[in-house]
Amino acid sequence: HKSAGDSGFSLSYTQSAMNLLLLSGLLALVGVGMAIRRPPPESSCPPCPLQERWLPLMSRTENTELRISRLSTRVDDLRQRLDSAKEKAQEYKNKYLDLQDRVDELEGTGCERKYFQCGGDFPKCISDILVCDGHNDCENGHDECDKVCANLVPAGATFEAVLDPNTDTCTQRKPEHLSVLITGVRKADYYTSRVKISAHITVKFHAGGVTHEAVLPVKGYYNYAQRMLVFLPPEDDGLGIICIFRGHRTDRCYASIMREATLDPCSRFVLYKKE
Ligand SMILES: [Ca+2]
Numbered sequence: 001h002k003s004a005g006d007s008g009f010s011l012s013y014t015q016s017a018m019n020l021l022l023l024s025g026l027l028a029l030v031g032v033g034m035a036i037r038r039p040p041p042e043s044s045c046p047p048c049p050l051q052e053r054w055l056p057l058m059s060r061t062e063n064t065e066l067r068i069s070r071l072s073t074r075v076d077d078l079r080q081r082l083d084s085a086k087e088k089a090q091e092y093k094n095k096y097l098d099l100q101d102r103v104d105e106l107e108g109t110g111c112e113r114k115y116f117q118c119g120g121d122f123p124k125c126i127s128d129i130l131v132c133d134g135h136n137d138c139e140n141g142h143d144e145c146d147k148v149c150a151n152l153v154p155a156g157a158t159f160e161a162v163l164d165p166n167t168d169t170c171t172q173r174k175p176e177h178l179s180v181l182i183t184g185v186r187k188a189d190y191y192t193s194r195v196k197i198s199a200h201i202t203v204k205f206h207a208g209g210v211t212h213e214a215v216l217p218v219k220g221y222y223n224y225a226q227r228m229l230v231f232l233p234p235e236d237d238g239l240g241i242i243c244i245f246r247g248h249r250t251d252r253c254y255a256s257i258m259r260e261a262t263l264d265p266c267s268r269f270v271l272y273k274k275e
Pocket residue numbers: 130131132133134135136137138143144
């Protein structure tokens with residue numbers, strides 16, 4: 001019995017220890033569960049001093065960025081409106097100057113052909129050959145001013161024109177497109193009111209359903225007083241070209257193909273200077 005009693009005591013002791021272990025394990029699990037389910041305690045921790053300092057700054061930065069973005073949009077809008085206004089102003093200015101040129105043309109200069117009007121307060125007609133010769137022949141010096149003595153057909157300049165073959169009553173090819181490349185400019189030792197010009201004229205024309213191209217080397221001169229480019233006939237058909245810069249426009253000249261013998265124009269077009 002003793003041994004059985006000993007073993008009984010030992011068994012009940014072991015069971016009690018295991019029960020205690022199980023109970024403490026269970027309690028620990030319940031504790032963990034409660035810890036998980038328990039809502040976080042109220043913020044008892046004071047705000048981080050760094051966060052306190054930066055949060056308003058970040059907010060201000062965002063506001064400033066927003067204002068800059070809005071201002072940038074307004075500036076872009078204003079710039080577009082300004083560009084548009086500038087274009088319109090230039091358009092009106094050109095229209096006004098075109099009208100002024102037209103009035104000047106209708107009124108005439110009061111000088112005969114091959115004479116230059118000094119203009120200003122002391123109008124006076126002087127011969128073309130005195131213009132840009134290095135001596136002041138107008139009292140106001142107009143015949144020697146930079147604007148008058150600027151060569152509007154410098155070497156390397158290119159001009160282009162679209163022609164209407166239906167109104168061409170003289171050329172054999174009846175070109176649809178014509179371009180001029182100024183290849184040389186040479187000032188004469190005497191007769192300085194003109195500069196000698198060399199150029200290549202390229203014409204495009206239709207024949208037999210095919211587009212052809214012909215390049216004609218030409219010689220001529222530019223007359224400062226009349227602002228006139230003249231090409232002598234490059235072929236034996238006696239047809240030359242004159243092109244006159246009118247008024248304030250320096251980017252185009254008004255051209256005529258004309259018979260050298262009679263100076264009768266038989267085709268007209270506008271030559272535009274290429275940028
Ligand atoms: Ca002069």
